[in-house]
Amino acid sequence: MLRSHTHVMTFKIKFGDYGMVLVLLALVLLFSVLTVKKVTPSDKRSAGTVAERIMEEIPVDKAVVVYGKDKTDFETFARTLARRLETKGRANVHLAIGAPRNLRVKLNELRDEGGQLGAIATAGPAGMEVIKAVPEKYPMFREFAVLTPQPRRKSTFFTLDNFKNVTQRVVVIAIVAIGMTMVIITAGIDLSVGSLVGLSAMVGAWFIKERVIAAGGDPAAAGNFAVYSGFAVAILCAGLIGLFSGALVAYCKVAPFIVTLGVMMIARGMAEQANGGFTVSDTQLPPGFRELNHGTLIGIPNTVALLILFYLAAHIFMSKTKYGRYIYAVGGNMEAARLSGVPVAGIILLVYTVCGLLAGLGGCLEASRVNAATTVMGTGLELEVIAAVVVGGTSLFGGSGRVFGTLIGAFIIGVMRSGMNQLNFKDPVQDMVLGAIIIIAVLLDRARQIGFWERLFKPRSPRAAA
The missing domain is CATH 3.40.50.2300 (Response regulator)
Structure with a gap:
């Protein structure tokens, strides 16, 4: 009986570790089969x-x-x-x-x-x-x-070009989702990330455009410093707004949902006012503007290099440092963490600021991808980011979650979006599916919280069976 119970526990642990990877592979297989059709080859x-x-x-x-x-x-x-x-x-x-x-x-x-x-x-x-x-x-x-x-x-799904497109789409979601994972582990939420992506895209592009005008109006004559400084200003702007959200949550004790909902509306309004409400087009930007997303580093695409770098850093930070343990402690039991000497307010400020900074970077990547900036960039992105975090195993109730799980969750969302697009699902249907995924993931997590799965799969004792 003990040996059987040990095997059951081993299976549950392994499925918990690798279950999302299996789900991702199953989705890839499913959409690969569903999108098989007659095509005219061009090789x-x-x-x-x-x-x-x-x-x-x-x-x-x-x-x-x-x-x-x-x-x-x-x-x-x-x-x-x-x-x-x-x-x-x-x-x-x-x-x-x-x-x-x-x-x-x-x-x-x-x-x-x-x-x-x-x-x-x-x-x-x-x-x-x-x-x-x-x-x-x-x-x-x-x-x-x-x-x-x-x-x-x-x-038409299982192609190298399609996987490249999925990765390009996932990069922004996955990077922003690192900050969202930290926020949700503290039992918070940040609804403003989509608007911050749009705001940082507009602010960065506007700043660079102004530097081009100051340099004589020729985008080709503007150096890389103008591009880098514009991206830095955009990321810093988003980070300061994240800090503002964290301060309201930490010191004013306002619910994160309400704070970030208000900040979302403010940031979206600011994005629409930037550059007078007009798009910053590629003709107004230097050639180096698109290098952030389309360039390479020692043969590796910049987006992939950034994704690997940030996820490794986030994993080390969350699992190997005391501040990472503090984040879990705040989400697990805030009052107990405070009595244990954890700087609760400082941790909340930290996670919302990091979330803002990463949303700013995501906005710069998105603008660089299309070589332009529009006022509607990032609209609805917060739902995909939250879905990636929740699907990746982070509890909306706080206290548990893993960064690499979020990465798998982001790829699951990206694969589903790509597959549904190729199956000609309309945007409203895709949104319905995404919303259903979030609800199901929360229900499954709630079932775990109350011990439903343990009671369901717990072996019955001989006495109970009698």
């Missing part, structure tokens, strides 16, 4: 296959028009195909890259030259309307082939 192998068909099926005296939509994988396909045909010695190949009208321009040129059209080779849906209209618009081209790669069944 080098497909280009080679189409090139072979052209060499075998299309007479050499007829022209081949190769079309690809610009700034897509289909452009790469078209250029690769044209190079393959050139390598094979195929003449009379016309490459059209861009919008469908570029394909029409190539057809017009071929018609004006008196050439004969043998085939149009393309991949993807762009240009199909032009191709379908060829017999009507170009009667001299009635006999031609349309060559496309053979469709394959493929998951």
Whole structure:
């Protein structure tokens, strides 16, 4: 009986440690299966296959028009195909890259030259309307082939590009969620982080734009110092507002929900007033503005490097320092912590300030990602951040939680958003799902608090069974 009980406890401990990772992997598998569909491939192998068909099926005296939509994988396909045909010695190949009208321009040129059209080779849906209209618009081209790669069944979710996009989206949520984790462990909440992200984005971009104007108005002439100083001002601004929220909670004893709700509205109003309510566009910003999000550090993307750095630092701080233990103590029992000599007010100030600073950094990253700043940045972000923290195992009742759990929670939210987007779920439906996740996570945590799971899975003694 003792051995069996030990095995049950071991399973529960391991599931508690790795359960969220299993949930994340299950979601990746689920969306990978649900998004399997027939797609037109655009890789080098497909280009080679189409090139072979052209060499075998299309007479050499007829022209081949190769079309690809610009700034897509289909452009790469078209250029690769044209190079393959050139390598094979195929003449009379016309490459059209861009919008469908570029394909029409190539057809017009071929018609004006008196050439004969043998085939149009393309991949993807762009240009199909032009191709379908060829017999009507170009009667001299009635006999031609349309060559496309053979469709394959493929998951549109399980791709490297999609995982990169998920990571880009998750970075801001995950970094802001570090501060939110500390706040929630103290049994608090910070609803203002989304507005602080928007405010810091606008303040940083506005400050940098003003430095550009002061330097003569040429963004390219502004140095990196203007960019770094703008980001620093934005992060400091958000940190000071976080400090203000913490002071109201710590010294005025106002409920965190009420304080941060008010600060959320104030910060959003300030963001809308920054730069006169107008967007700071990429034409007003130096080239270095986008490097924070798109640059690399020793070959590692800056966003990934920041994510790793901050999570390692947060883990060490929460698990290896006395201030990390103080944060757990304040959330576990504030009065007992105060009687034990823990500086409760100072700890509350610390966690709200850190949360504000990280929200400021998140705003700078978001603005750098799109190379602009708008007044609506960060709208609704607080819900995703809170969801990431709660799904990651941090108790809304305070006193328990882990930073790395929050990271997994952030990726779970990011994967779900990406999967629902690819399944064409509308934004209201996604919000409903996200809200349901928060409620379920809180109910599960509450069940843990009252010992429901222990009573449910506790082995019955022989006497009780009799």
